[in-house]
Amino acid sequence: MTLLIAWRNLVHDRIRFAITLTGIAFSTILMGIQLGMLLNFVHTISTVVDHAGADLWITAEGVPSVDLATPLQERRRFQAMSVEGVAAAEPYMLHFGFLKRPDGVRQIVIVIGIDPDATMGLPFAMVEGPSAKEALAEPDGAVIDRLYADKLGIRTLGETVEINSHRIRVVGFTDGIRTFTQAPYVFMSLAKARSFFYAPDNDIAYVLVRVAEGHKPEAVAEALAARMSEVEVLTAGQLAWRSQYYWLVTTGAGITLVSSTLLALLVGVVIVAQTLYASTMDRLPEYAVIRAMGGPRSYLYRIIVQQAVLGGVFGAAIGLAVIAVVVVFTRHLSSAPEVPLWLAFGIVVATMLMCVAASIGSIGKVMTVDPVKVFR
Amino acid sequence: MMQPILSARGLVHNFGEGPSAVQVLKNIDIDILPGEVLLLVGPSGSGKTTLVHILGHLLRPTAGKITICGKSTETLDEDRLAELRLQHFGFIFQAHNLFPMLTATENVMVALDLMGVEKDVARVRAHELLGSVGLGHRIDAFPSELSIGQKQRVAIARALAADPEILIADEPTAALDSENGLKAMELLQALARNSRRAVVIVTHDFRIFQFANRVLHLEDGRIVDKPPESSHSFGAGSAS
Numbered sequence: 056m057t058l059l060i061a062w063r064n065l066v067h068d069r070i071r072f073a074i075t076l077t078g079i080a081f082s083t084i085l086m087g088i089q090l091g092m093l094l095n096f097v098h099t100i101s102t103v104v105d106h107a108g109a110d111l112w113i114t115a116e117g118v119p120s121v122d123l124a125t126p127l128q129e130r131r132r133f134q135a136m137s138v139e140g141v142a143a144a145e146p147y148m149l150h151f152g153f154l155k156r157p158d159g160v161r162q163i164v165i166v167i168g169i170d171p172d173a174t175m176g177l178p179f180a181m182v183e184g185p186s187a188k189e190a191l192a193e194p195d196g197a198v199i200d201r202l203y204a205d206k207l208g209i210r211t212l213g214e215t216v217e218i219n220s221h222r223i224r225v226v227g228f229t230d231g232i233r234t235f236t237q238a239p240y241v242f243m244s245l246a247k248a249r250s251f252f253y254a255p256d257n258d259i260a261y262v263l264v265r266v267a268e269g270h271k272p273e274a275v276a277e278a279l280a281a282r283m284s285e286v287e288v289l290t291a292g293q294l295a296w297r298s299q300y301y302w303l304v305t306t307g308a309g310i311t312l313v314s315s316t317l318l319a320l321l322v323g324v325v326i327v328a329q330t331l332y333a334s335t336m337d338r339l340p341e342y343a344v345i346r347a348m349g350g351p352r353s354y355l356y357r358i359i360v361q362q363a364v365l366g367g368v369f370g371a372a373i374g375l376a377v378i379a380v381v382v383v384f385t386r387h388l389s390s391a392p393e394v395p396l397w398l399a400f401g402i403v404v405a406t407m408l409m410c411v412a413a414s415i416g417s418i419g420k421v422m423t424v425d426p427v428k429v430f431r
Numbered sequence: 432m433m434q435p436i437l438s439a440r441g442l443v444h445n446f447g448e449g450p451s452a453v454q455v456l457k458n459i460d461i462d463i464l465p466g467e468v469l470l471l472v473g474p475s476g477s478g479k480t481t482l483v484h485i486l487g488h489l490l491r492p493t494a495g496k497i498t499i500c501g502k503s504t505e506t507l508d509e510d511r512l513a514e515l516r517l518q519h520f521g522f523i524f525q526a527h528n529l530f531p532m533l534t535a536t537e538n539v540m541v542a543l544d545l546m547g548v549e550k551d552v553a554r555v556r557a558h559e560l561l562g563s564v565g566l567g568h569r570i571d572a573f574p575s576e577l578s579i580g581q582k583q584r585v586a587i588a589r590a591l592a593a594d595p596e597i598l599i600a601d602e603p604t605a606a607l608d609s610e611n612g613l614k615a616m617e618l619l620q621a622l623a624r625n626s627r628r629a630v631v632i633v634t635h636d637f638r639i640f641q642f643a644n645r646v647l648h649l650e651d652g653r654i655v656d657k658p659p660e661s662s663h664s665f666g667a668g669s670a671s
């Protein structure tokens with residue numbers, strides 16, 4: 056019966072109902088998009104680390120993010136290979152470069168150079184062209200992501216562009232390797248990449264290490280660090296986190312997203328609290344009758360909380376539907392919110408908590424409802 | 432002598448405290464007997480509403496005690512008092528205060544829900560109750576679709592839902608025209624007569640005195656023997 060009363064209360068005033076739903080949906084959508092973007096940023100920032108297949112990354116000291124590499128001498132690789140527990144150690148080049156499109160427009164890119172024979176760090180998620188290995192082995196061969204083909208002036212495979220005045224030919228497309236820095240990744244062979252940047256022959260950016268079976272990455276990292284000075288040895292997870300922390304916390308980008316999510320929650324609470332309170336005030340004489348008849352206060356609380364939660368259910372449903380549409384339509388854009396099921400579930404829970412929080416004021420009101428005052 | 436359902440002794444009620452306190456009820460004794468229709472009359476401000484609020488345990492007296500079926504209610508806390516109201520009292524107020532977005536049936540079902548009656552049973556019972564107040568044909572109407580008299584009858588059906596031993600009505604006919612007022616009174620009287628239920632009615636309406644078993648006159652917070660400036664004769668004691 057309380058649920059029926061709650062439902063009829065909710066829909067009784069159409070305009071108020073619409074405001075309530077709009078408020079809740081708005082706040083759900085904002086939460087979903089903001090947190091979805093945040094999740095996308097988290098994944099995007101560390102995508103090349105997450106998919107490289109390396110257990111450990113040897114970096115120059117103080118590298119703040121995987122995209123902001125500083126030179127590392129290649130001899131580190133040979134030092135690493137002699138350390139117990141290292142199964143493989145491969146060079147990884149990473150450098151910002153300028154790409155000149157066929158129409159002359161320049162775009163900043165991140166060039167990643169790896170040996171075609173490498174077992175780690177190759178372009179993943181290849182969808183067009185030969186295998187990654189073959190693509191990098193081709194003369195002038197490079198691989199970019201399909202998401203950025205337009206941006207880089209590439210219409211089909213086989214077209215050529217220039218990077219730092221060197222010709223490259225795009226021979227393969229990946230799908231879904233996004234960049235956080237706005238500079239798309241261009242994969243090519245290590246030798247070619249080195250030749251682009253006047254880098255000393257023996258300079259690379261990272262050494263990727265695969266740990267032999269039966270060895271703990273953390274233990275091998277310690278052994279490597281003990282062997283070498285002026286480098287850091289990070290697990291893939293550590294480098295990913297360091298990169299995420301740099302872009303999202305140090306630059307404030309993530310904090311903005313999180314605080315606007317909280318703001319969305321707050322706006323939702325205020326709107327729901329307002330409409331619920333107004334509806335509760337309207338029903339006060341009836342609630343007083345219930346108290347007079349001997350109904351417990353909890354009966355009235357139940358009505359109010361159920362009313363709030365019902366609003367939450369429908370508002371969140373609308374919000375999730377909109378989020379789903381946004382996710383589907385932005386899927387092929389260079390930045391798109393990611394809303395996996397667990398996040399959608401979390402948003403619904405947050406919305407429900409928001410609605411319950413919003414009912415506190417109304418509960419306070421009915422707590423003091425006194426039939427004697429209403430019926431004098 | 433018949434055992435009273437409710438017995439009140441030495442009821443005193445003050446509004447306010449200290450020197451500014453106003454004594455509204457002054458040492459009132461009342462017994463309410465099963466099956467009787469008891470009218471409470473008196474000038475405006477004489478304390479009628481305050482008295483029925485206290486009798487109905489909506490308000491605690493400043494002094495005095497009430498016993499129900501021989502048990503004192505003095506020491507009960509808020510929650511126990513609510514339970515007591517649920518078990519023993521039905522209320523009808525001047526304003527009907529029906530939920531506007533619930534049908535007549537659903538409004539009555541709320542009272543049954545408070546009693547813990549299961550939904551399907553409650554629906555059938557609500558239909559019966561509405562039938563008993565002559566609204567069998569309007570069970571699915573919303574309050575906005577009912578006349579004032581019909582709304583008041585829904586409120587009566589709702590007050591009866593818990594089958595209370597004591598029905599308290601504070602000027603139940605004030606909002607009704609005289610014809611509907613009479614009908615409502617007849618209904619209340621029949622409800623008392625057909626059960627051992629007591630009905631306590633606060634009223635200004637002299638025309639309904641004929642329905643009463645007993646009329647109590649309240650004057651400045653006291654029960655007085657006779658109405659000082661009234662030439663009416665009342666039907667006290669003339670019932671079943």
Ligand SMILES: Nc1ncnc2c1ncn2[C@@H]1O[C@H](COP(=O)(O)OP(=O)(O)OP(=O)(O)O)[C@@H](O)[C@H]1O
Nearest residue numbers: 431446447453455474475476477478479480481482
């Ligand atoms: N909450 C209150 N605070 C102070 N005084 C009050 C309060 N409620 C009622 N009174 C006073 O108590 C007295 C009795 O009021 P009550 O409502 O019981 O009278 P009544 O007999 O029901 O009057 P009426 O016929 O006008 O309804 C009045 O003088 C009123 O002003």
Ligand SMILES: [Mg+2]
Nearest residue numbers: 431479480481
């Ligand atoms: Mg009164």
